[in-house]
Amino acid sequence: MGLTKTYKDGTKPTVAIIGAGFSGMCAAIRLQTQLNLETYQVFELEPDLGGTWWSNTYPGAACDVASINYQFSFEPNYEWSQRYANQAEIWAYMRRVAKKYNLYEKIRFRTEVTRIEWNNSRQKWIVDYMDLSTGERSVMEADIVFSGAGPLRIPFIPKQFDDFEGPKWHTAQWNHSIDLTNKRVAIVGSGASAIQVVPSIVDKVKTLEYYQRTPSYIIPRRNGPYSSLWKFLFRYIPFFHFIYFKLNYYGSELTINIFSNKLIHRLPRLFTTFLSWGFRMWQVRDKNLREKLTPKYEMGCRRIVVASNYFPAVCKKNVNVHTEAIQTVKGNTLTLKDGSVQEVDALVLATGFKAQEMIPPKYLFGKNGVDLEKRWGKNPSTYYGITSPETPNMFFLLGPNTGLGHNSVLFMIETQVDYAIKAMSYMMANNLSAIEVTPKACQEFMTELDKRMQAKVWSSTCQSWYQNSEGRVTALWWGSCGQYWWRLRKFHPHNFVASKRI
Template identity: 70%
Template structure:
């Protein structure tokens, strides 16, 4: 039986989509292709679509998931130039897909949703917006809202660096006007962005001071070029592309055991740790440097990064690796806890994002006038990261507990979006003005995730952006992508309640 595509009176809901990255694009395309619905508007703060792939333009920026899995399953790209695509190529892919589905006609660029409030009496969301180009403000009344804002969007910039008097910028706000040639550059942070930036700039700078808060597990990145023959086979020979896509997907799925602390998965985890150790030993010959670059925590509890040029870059003569804490910043001088000082010309902050601050305070007002950020804090109560009891008719894409440590998040975005589409179709079929997950369904999901996470490395003692301040993992899904899809392959109406359009009465579905 197909999806219901209109209400009984022939109308369709008005939809607001916040964000024009992969999540917002997926929502818009699926509304078009599965529900024939074009009564939607996309609000995008930036002047172009792309989300994180528009914002992050730092040297070396690329995806650490293989290209063939970092694309919409319904919109395959046969022309990826390499195994791992760079930022510009991913952005071009997004633009091509957006043009194909005429998304540009639906996007309001440089327009920010400054507040969204659920009005029970209207059974609608009222969204305040501001166009930062013109200063114009206004409101939109929407029956449905998709939040595609994503967790990696608000740069985390430690206050101590406000005192730095030279040029400084976060990797997500790269200063392309500053010439790095023959300059003394400080890079603070040792996550994925830093690991990509350092090799890309090391041969250009005079001196690179690298400040590592903690070492990172690195696995080799075999980034080969896709030949013309491969591209031909992908495009014209039946099933070649699909087979390669599936093999790559299942290879990534199989690595989930390396993140388990259960005794039966110990051999898998130890083999992975040995491979990471041997790779580090092979690439770093200097014992002191190798010691600095050796993690002191279990593999996987922080993000594992793929790179084949990071270790060689740090071994270069113009690089100094610092593991002491930065205690003072004066002028352009950094003082460390070991008493050493470094004078630099510019400061690059690869210090990550505010991943736990899912919503800014005051942005989202849900049922009964409650500020959702105050209700949730850093412990969001959602139904599979997609919706909640406090936010009727609102669907989060790449929401809480849907991030991954082993595979492509685009799979999770698509799966969440498909579930939201089923929920909207159910609303129209049953002639509902609103639908929301029950508090019990949300609590059961959050409780299960918390229990299952006890058997995963992400809940270990090492601190990571996966965890909130209490050490609870709120960013990741605990199992395979396939398991997430299996749970959400059908709409579970028993976990929701709705309000009938004609009677305005709440009833269980």
């Protein structure tokens, strides 16, 4: 049965989309192609689209998901230059897709959404926004809101580095005006960003002081260029690209068992642990350094990093790996807990993001004036990460508990957008002004999620950005992408309360 694309009176809902990264782009494109809907507006804080792929331009920035899977299923790219694309190539792909669908005409750049509030009498969202270039404030009334701001958008910058007097910046705010050639550089952090930055600047700097709090499990990055022959096969041989895409997708799906605590799944995790151990043994011959780079927690409870050039980089003579905590920062000097002192010319903070701060304070007010940031607190409660009882007609994209540790989040985004499209079609077919998920359906989902998450290694005692301060996993989906799609392949009207249009 096809989708209903208009109300009976011929009108269409007005839609506000917050964010112009992959999530916002997907929502805009699917509204156009599936509902023939052009009555939408995209709000983007930055001067161009791209989200994280616009912001993160640090040296070595790249995706750790294979390029063939890191693209919209409805917009295959036959021209990826290599198996794992870098930031510039991913951003170019996003801009190319945006131009094809004329998205630039629908995006308000350098515009900050300052407040969103549900007006129950009008059955609409009141979206307050400000043009950052002029300071002008305006208001939009929207029937539907897609929130695609993304979880990894607010850099975490520890206060202890405020007193550093030299040039300093976060990896997501890379200062390209500073030439690091022959400089003494400090990098704080040992996650995926740092692991990409270190090999990219190590041969340029004089010395690299590398402050590692917790080492990562690292497996080889089997990267390589796509030849002209591969690109020809992708573009011109029927089903070749589709089959290759599916093989990569299902190959990634199988790795979900690495994160399971079930006895039957211990073997896949043991194999991956052995792969990481052997890789480290092969590339790091210095025993003392290897000990510093060896994780002391269970494989998978923190993000597994894919990199082949990191270990050779930290083995270079101009790199000093520090595992002691930084005690004081004064001027250009960093003093460690063991009393050692390092003086540096520039400081790079690879300290991650405020992933648990999903909603800014006094920003989102739902039904009956509920402040969602306060209602959620540290424990967001949603229906499959897409909506909540307090937010009628609002759809979160890559919301709570929908991130992944094993496959491409673009699959999750597409699944969520498609579910929202079905919900909107249902609204138009039944002449509804609003739908809201029931507290019962939301609670049933959260109860199941918490139960299933206990069987995953992410719920172990090792701390990660997947968990809130209470140790509850709020960032990840518990299962495979296929399981998520299967549950959301149809809209579930029995789990929603509907309001008729007046």
